[in-house]
Amino acid sequence: SCLRPARCAVVGTATPVAATTEGGDGRRFEQLAVPPGLVDELVEEALVWCSQHGLVVGDKNHPRSGKAPGVGLLHAPFALLPMSFPKVYWEQALELAPLFNELVHRVSLDGDFLQQTLARTKEVDPFTRRLLDIHSKMMELNKKEDIQLCLTRSDYMVDGATDKLLQVELNTISTSSNGLACGVSELHRNLIRHHERELGLDPASVVGNTAITQHAEALASAWAEYNNQSAVVLVVVQAEERYMYDQYWITVALREMYGVTTIRKTMAEIEAKGDLRPDGTLVINGRPVAVVYFRAGYSPADYPSEAEWRARLLIERSSAIKCPSIAHHLVGTKKIQQELAKEKVLERFLDNKSDIENVRKCFAGLWSLENDSIVNSAIESPELFVLKPQREGGGNNIYGDNLRETLIRLRKDGSNEIAAYILMQRIFPPASPSYLVREGTFVRDNVVSEFGIFGAYLRNNDKVIINDQCGYLLRTKAASLNEGGVVAGYAFLNSIFLT
Numbered sequence: 001s002c003l004r005p006a007r008c009a010v011v012g013t014a015t016p017v018a019a020t021t022e023g024g025d026g027r028r029f030e031q032l033a034v035p036p037g038l039v040d041e042l043v044e045e046a047l048v049w050c051s052q053h054g055l056v057v058g059d060k061n062h063p064r065s066g067k068a069p070g071v072g073l074l075h076a077p078f079a080l081l082p083m084s085f086p087k088v089y090w091e092q093a094l095e096l097a098p099l100f101n102e103l104v105h106r107v108s109l110d111g112d113f114l115q116q117t118l119a120r121t122k123e124v125d126p127f128t129r130r131l132l133d134i135h136s137k138m139m140e141l142n143k144k145e146d147i148q149l150c151l152t153r154s155d156y157m158v159d160g161a162t163d164k165l166l167q168v169e170l171n172t173i174s175t176s177s178n179g180l181a182c183g184v185s186e187l188h189r190n191l192i193r194h195h196e197r198e199l200g201l202d203p204a205s206v207v208g209n210t211a212i213t214q215h216a217e218a219l220a221s222a223w224a225e226y227n228n229q230s231a232v233v234l235v236v237v238q239a240e241e242r243y244m245y246d247q248y249w250i251t252v253a254l255r256e257m258y259g260v261t262t263i264r265k266t267m268a269e270i271e272a273k274g275d276l277r278p279d280g281t282l283v284i285n286g287r288p289v290a291v292v293y294f295r296a297g298y299s300p301a302d303y304p305s306e307a308e309w310r311a312r313l314l315i316e317r318s319s320a321i322k323c324p325s326i327a328h329h330l331v332g333t334k335k336i337q338q339e340l341a342k343e344k345v346l347e348r349f350l351d352n353k354s355d356i357e358n359v360r361k362c363f364a365g366l367w368s369l370e371n372d373s374i375v376n377s378a379i380e381s382p383e384l385f386v387l388k389p390q391r392e393g394g395g396n397n398i399y400g401d402n403l404r405e406t407l408i409r410l411r412k413d414g415s416n417e418i419a420a421y422i423l424m425q426r427i428f429p430p431a432s433p434s435y436l437v438r439e440g441t442f443v444r445d446n447v448v449s450e451f452g453i454f455g456a457y458l459r460n461n462d463k464v465i466i467n468d469q470c471g472y473l474l475r476t477k478a479a480s481l482n483e484g485g486v487v488a489g490y491a492f493l494n495s496i497f498l499t
């Protein structure tokens with residue numbers, strides 16, 4: 001049995017090493033220089049490496065690629081070599097990780113703040129209303145979560161105009177690519193090692209990614225806190241899941257490093273096969289559940305019928321450790337992100353002045369649509385803004401002319417629907433040319449990157465057991481694209497070369 005799992009590295013090194021930039025062009029946010037004559041050879045080697053090391057996704061052109069593992073595999077989309085990335089931003093994001101974990105925890109405890117902030121959204125957004133209804137049921141029951149596990153990811157872009165690291169969003173549910181992100185840094189380290197002479201780079205300079213080992217450690221530690229040796233970790237998944245290999249990296253590490261068993265169930269299966277014992281234990285097919293790890297449940301598409309909502313409520317009412325709980329889930333909505341950016345709101349949740357300063361420093365402009373002057377500016381220059389509904393998973397935001405038309409329509413209707421959205425300052429990261437590889441071929445494109453730091457927070461009543469950064473994710477996409485996201489089909493996995 002693993003009481004307090006010792007960390008053993010499965011992939012990558014635990015701590016990033018400072019990049020030696022001799023040879024590396026050491027310039028900011030640029031893909032490391034690829035000698036043109038080497039591109040084809042590197043691409044071929046990289047594709048072979050992906051196939052042999054499980055850096056793969058399901059191929060959407062294959063009918064059963066989301067159903068059965070090992071069927072219809074395709075290499076994950078990746079950038080050919082790492083992105084040079086100034087250490088100063090890396091360190092700033094690492095320092096912010098425990099602060100955002102603490103902030104998420106504190107906000108999750110303030111049920112009235114969550115309900116009040118989302119009260120108008122509740123009137124116009126049925127999905128958010130259903131989540132809030134479950135949350136208020138838990139408040140009525142005075143349900144306490146003694147043990148809390150939250151796996152987060154804070155996503156950033158560097159604003160080219162001000163050189164500031166600005167937060168794009170704070171994810172508190174189904175923070176994915178934690179598995180594949182490790183593979184792409186191993187891929188890059190491997191390519192650089194084999195071509196050290198031609199590339200003139202030190203392979204140790206590729207930042208190792210600890211996301212798999214640290215997510216497995218956090219889940220195993222939560223399982224240990226639940227203290228029932230025969231309990232399992234329940235992974236909530238979608239019926240069709242082409243990103244399953246990203247998920248399996250975590251669950252296989254859980255078994256291999258800590259001997260913890262996981263079971264994969266859809267919400268519908270949980271509703272059909274799940275029960276609560278009188279003591280609150282969640283049981284699936286007779287197996288007690290210690291931790292529920294949501295890798296689905298963040299989108300309306302995950303609730304096609306009332307059965308899935310009954311499953312969410314059953315899970316929430318149980319004594320299992322929810323990752324995330326309904327409260328943590330709600331903290332990650334864009335409306336809460338916007339509310340936390342208002343004056344004096346952080347002061348309600350964080351005590352330390354310099355912590356508050358550091359968190360506030362990375363906030364981009366965030367407004368509700370009740371702010372007439374901002375709505376006027378956005379109608380004037382829509383390209384400087386992003387309009388966001390309360391949705392997760394990529395592909396949901398509104399940009400450009402569509403943003404202007406939506407704002408004009410909402411203003412004309414004068415409806416409450418404005419509460420379903422937030423307006424955000426559009427961030428323009430520095431762009432640079434890069435080789436990107438998808439479906440076996442490469443393209444050269446001008447790209448921008450989005451940098452995410454995973455966070456793990458585990459608490460048992462007053463004892464904070466883990467509050468740490470938990471690996472990283474770098475996603476790179478064509479600068480011409482509005483949307484981002486790997487699962488959504490826009491972005492490529494990348495790794496960091498600290499300069």
Ligand SMILES: Nc1ncnc2c1ncn2[C@@H]1O[C@H](COP(=O)(O)OP(=O)(O)O)[C@@H](O)[C@H]1O
Nearest residue numbers: 169386392393394395424425426427483484485
């Ligand atoms: N303020 C912004 N400036 C520039 N791009 C943005 C901004 N907000 C979001 N995006 C782009 O849209 C994508 C999705 O937005 P995000 O808020 O992360 O929603 P989701 O929860 O669907 O991932 C991001 O990955 C990024 O590429």
Ligand SMILES: N[C@H](CCC(=O)N[C@@H](CS)C(=O)NCCC(=O)O)C(=O)O
Nearest residue numbers: 174175176177243295392393485486487
């Ligand atoms: N299929 C689901 C995918 C879950 C999902 O989309 N998660 C969002 C936050 S909600 C996210 O973290 N996206 C980062 C990777 C990307 O860019 O696509 C899973 O495997 O859990």
Ligand SMILES: [Mg+2]
Nearest residue numbers: 155169393394
């Ligand atoms: Mg996002």
